[in-house]
Amino acid sequence: MDIKELRGQIDQIDDQLVKLFCQRMDVAAQVADYKREHNLPILVPAREREILAEVAQKAGPEMANYSRVLYSMLFELSRSYQSKRNMVLSPLHERIQASIENTPKLFPQAPMVACQGVEGAYSQIACEKIFKSPYIMYFKNFEGVFNAIEQGMCQYGILPIENSTAGSVNKVYDLMIKHNFSIVRTFRLKVDHNLLVKPGAKLEDIKEIYSHEQAISQCSSFLNSLSGVKVIPVENTAVAAQLVAQSDRSDVAALSSRSCAELYGLTCIAPSVQDKGNNHTRFICISRELEIYPGSDKTSIMMVLPHRPGALYRVLARLYTLGINVTKLESRPIPDREFEFMFYFDLETSIYSEEFVQLMCELEDLSEEFKYLGSYTEVV
Numbered sequence: 001m002d003i004k005e006l007r008g009q010i011d012q013i014d015d016q017l018v019k020l021f022c023q024r025m026d027v028a029a030q031v032a033d034y035k036r037e038h039n040l041p042i043l044v045p046a047r048e049r050e051i052l053a054e055v056a057q058k059a060g061p062e063m064a065n066y067s068r069v070l071y072s073m074l075f076e077l078s079r080s081y082q083s084k085r086n087m088v089l090s091p092l093h094e095r096i097q098a099s100i101e102n103t104p105k106l107f108p109q110a111p112m113v114a115c116q117g118v119e120g121a122y123s124q125i126a127c128e129k130i131f132k133s134p135y136i137m138y139f140k141n142f143e144g145v146f147n148a149i150e151q152g153m154c155q156y157g158i159l160p161i162e163n164s165t166a167g168s169v170n171k172v173y174d175l176m177i178k179h180n181f182s183i184v185r186t187f188r189l190k191v192d193h194n195l196l197v198k199p200g201a202k203l204e205d206i207k208e209i210y211s212h213e214q215a216i217s218q219c220s221s222f223l224n225s226l227s228g229v230k231v232i233p234v235e236n237t238a239v240a241a242q243l244v245a246q247s248d249r250s251d252v253a254a255l256s257s258r259s260c261a262e263l264y265g266l267t268c269i270a271p272s273v274q275d276k277g278n279n280h281t282r283f284i285c286i287s288r289e290l291e292i293y294p295g296s297d298k299t300s301i302m303m304v305l306p307h308r309p310g311a312l313y314r315v316l317a318r319l320y321t322l323g324i325n326v327t328k329l330e331s332r333p334i335p336d337r338e339f340e341f342m343f344y345f346d347l348e349t350s351i352y353s354e355e356f357v358q359l360m361c362e363l364e365d366l367s368e369e370f371k372y373l374g375s376y377t378e379v380v
Contacts, residue, residue: 178335
């Protein structure tokens with residue numbers, strides 16, 4: 001039998017599968033109607049486990065695992081369809097709708113904004129790209145930015161969340177677990193790290209280099225090429241430039257931005273020393289209140305999932321069923337809770353779509369803890 005005949009057999013089987021699938025979903029819809037009328041839950045875990053065991057046994061040892069995967073996906077499709085038919089708008093959806101209606105149509109032009117570091121920091125550069133004429137208040141560390149938002153000292157805060165070379169900024173993710181805030185916008189900033197020194201200093205004279213740990217990671221190849229040089233992490237790349245400018249030594253340098261060279265009277269002796277030319281850092285702009293501006297097509301959420309097999313799969317399967325793309329998935333250990341993790345998702349979906357509404361009404365039922373971080377647009 002040749003490949004054409006085999007494919008013909010598969011086509012015939014698929015025709016039957018499609019008809020049976022539609023019949024199954026129709027019956028699932030009737031089950032949903034019955035559950036709604038009798039106030040019964042959509043999910044019945046015991047029945048699903050029983051069915052999975054039965055189909056695995058019927059399929060035989062070789063096909064047992066394949067059948068479990070197939071039916072697990074069928075269950076997710078049925079639940080999603082049933083939830084859509086029985087959907088009751090959640091308090092979260094009502095809160096989101098209220099925010100959409102109450103948020104000004106124009107993004108703020110000159111607010112008070114919290115940034116980590118000192119003048120010349122990349123956070124400041126991102127801030128000035130996001131806002132037209134911001135008033136900037138500087139804080140020593142990332143937690144200071146979160147506190148400034150929670151306490152109402154600043155209307156917005158700017159924080160780096162990930163870099164295309166060095167990956168996620170774990171300190172920020174860990175702080176996101178413990179603080180209350182909303183994301184109102186994100187921005188991708190092209191980052192160039194330069195070796196800055198006092199005027200007259202030469203590369204062969206340098207004994208110490210200061211910079212932020214992320215910048216150090218992003219410039220590892222260049223730093224490894226230097227011999228006898230000590231690399232010292234500091235709070236911020238702009239702080240590094242400031243330390244060099246204030247030092248009475250000529251054998252120290254900073255990995256920092258070109259703007260810091262002019263700002264602190266330093267000389268660039270090695271431009272763009274990052275490992276990759278396409279080096280971008282993604283910043284989030286956060287606020288205390290939920291603000292959702294027109295055109296928002298990205299959403300961020302955090303979830304604590306049950307500590308059992310398939311918990312993450314159920315969430316991903318639901319997102320797949322709704323056709324929602326996951327652009328970021330991060331997990332971080334929860335402090336003081338052994339072997340428990342907070343999962344962070346970035347999703348691509350318009351706030352005006354039916355899929356977004358359905359997702360916001362379903363996700364809390366899939367998790368032990370759920371936190372909606374906001375919907376926003378990303379500026380590049």
